[in-house]
Amino acid sequence: MNETHFLNCRHNLLQLMEEGVAIITSAPAKIRSNDTEYSYRQNSDFYYLCGFNEDNALLVLIKTSESTKTILFVEAYNDEHALWNGARLGVEGARARFSVDEVYASSEYGGMIKEILREHVNLYIDLYCDSPRIVEAKGAAQALHSMRGIKRHVRSIRDVTYLIRSLRLIKSDEEIATIRQAIAITAEAHHEAMKVCQPMMREYQLQAAMSYIFLNSGAVSEAYGAIVAGGNNANTLHYVDNREELRDGDLVLIDAACEWELYASDITRTFPINGKFSNAQREIYEKVLEVQLRVIEAIKPGIKRDYLQTYSEELLCDALIALGILSGERETLMEVKAHKKYAPHGIGHWMGLDVHDPCPYVDESGESLAFVSGMVMTIEPGLYFRADDESVPECYRGIGIRIEDNILVTQEGHENLSAMIAKSVEEIEGMCQN
Incomplete structure (x- = not known):
């Protein structure tokens, strides 16, 4: 991502804000065990707005009736930290790299926050964040509220995450290109898993091949x-x-993908361990595939996810009737949710900086959002028949199939970003025989 992208993201957020101050914090480093840490993963909202990938940082956006200002607080460069963990960018490095108005050391934030909030009526924060920096900002706002002689002070604390995540719904060209790169790598990994899979391998060995x-x-x-x-x-x-042995005659379901520059991909494929679908496996697989293809075909601007969910459930219920697993009229079966036993999850979710992008599904009035160009969603129907479920024919027991792709809504309709990954029975069997 280039600096222009992040400038645009901040500009768009400021456009949505009323006059006031927004504070967005970086993710904290997290302890894995004793004195070892998990690999660092930045707060997606913070990264979306500035692209900075260090901890103990804050982004402050200020909007008045006349101007805007962006302030970035970063951890100062420290020789000891550089020795043990690598050099931080530091204040001077951040000033040179990022297109913000001011950069300060994070240690200065506490002394500056009250002055930053002075004369502002709105404070935008993550309402559910317990970061000490956010607690500090709320405390400063309360202190200003009780001071005499201040005509204007914070009267409203608002949720900044809803605004940011509403913006995150629509991907820029740069974001889409980044997602494409993640999917391209994931495609190679899924194809490798199909090629190397064989009976008596362990599940983790397939995971290792993809990793x-x-x-x-x-x-x-x-x-x-x-x-x-x-x-x-x-x-x-x-x-x-992911520890068990892969058995001859079974299927393997792989739901695995990588992220590229913090942007996710999310792909599921199901294929035969020995490279050849049995008749029963093929029957179910082609039913799930037909549902997925028909749901994807319905995606275009103006369509709502709620419609896709209902449509997919209707198609899956029809499939269960055709397979002889359910009997009766579709409307009656759906009314009692008989199909949910075998198709329990939703048809898909937003995807972007988070694999389950926490963007809104409904507008402020509670109505389901309609698709617009630039949205990215997974489509992932599945049917699941447990080995001990005597309500299904014996030949289907123990089969679980999910097929998942990543779909971009376009002005003309949609694009399957992961269409290059083998999916038809013929494509999968061909890939498995390579």
Whole structure:
């Protein structure tokens, strides 16, 4: 991402704000065990606005009737930290790199925040953030409120995250290009998993094959904990143990993807461990694939996710009837949610800086948002039949299938950003035989 992108993001946020001060904090470093830390992952909202990837930093946006100002607080350069953990950018480095109005050391924030808030009536923060810096800002606002001689002071504390995440819904060209890069690497990893998979491997060995592709391609992290679920394990939706043996004749469901420059991809493929679908596996797989293709085809500006959810459930219910797993009229079955036993999750979610982008699904009146060009959503129907479920024919028991792609809404309709990843029965079997 270039500086122009981040300038535009901050400009758009300031446009949404009324007069006041917005404070957005970096993510804290997190302890993994004793004196070891998890790999650092920046707060997505903070990164969206400035692209700075260090901890103990703050971004302050100030808007008056006449002007705006952006202040970045960063941890000062420290020789000891540079020795043990690497050099920080520091104040001078940040001034040279970022297109902000002022840069100060984070240690100066406490002494400056009361002055920054003086004469402003609105304070925009993450209302659910317990960062000491946010607590400090609220305390400064309360102190100003009680002081005599101040005609204007903070009277309203507002949620800045709703504004930021509303902006994050619509991806810029730069963001879409970054997501494409994450998907391209993920595509190679899924194809590698199909090529190397064979009976008697362990689930973690497939995960390792994919992780090698991620790291060797320069992606520093998975976008989420990988699911590599052989056989009946696929019927545990958030299965992450990835320790069991892959058995001849079973399917394996892989829900795994990388992130690139903090932007996620999110892909699921299900394929036969021995490279060839059985008749029963193929029956279910092609039903799920048909549902996914029809739902994707319906995506265009003006369509709402609520419609896609209902439409997908109707199609999945029809599939269950066709398979002989449910019997009766679709409307009656859906009214009692009979299909939810086998298709329990939603059709998809927003994706971007977070794999589950926490962007709004409804507007301020509670109405479902309509798609507009630039939104990115996963589409991931699935059918799941547990091995011990005697309500389904024996040949289907133990089969769990999900197919997931990442869809960009365009002005003309949609684009499947992950269309290059093998998905039809023929494509998958061909890839598995390579």
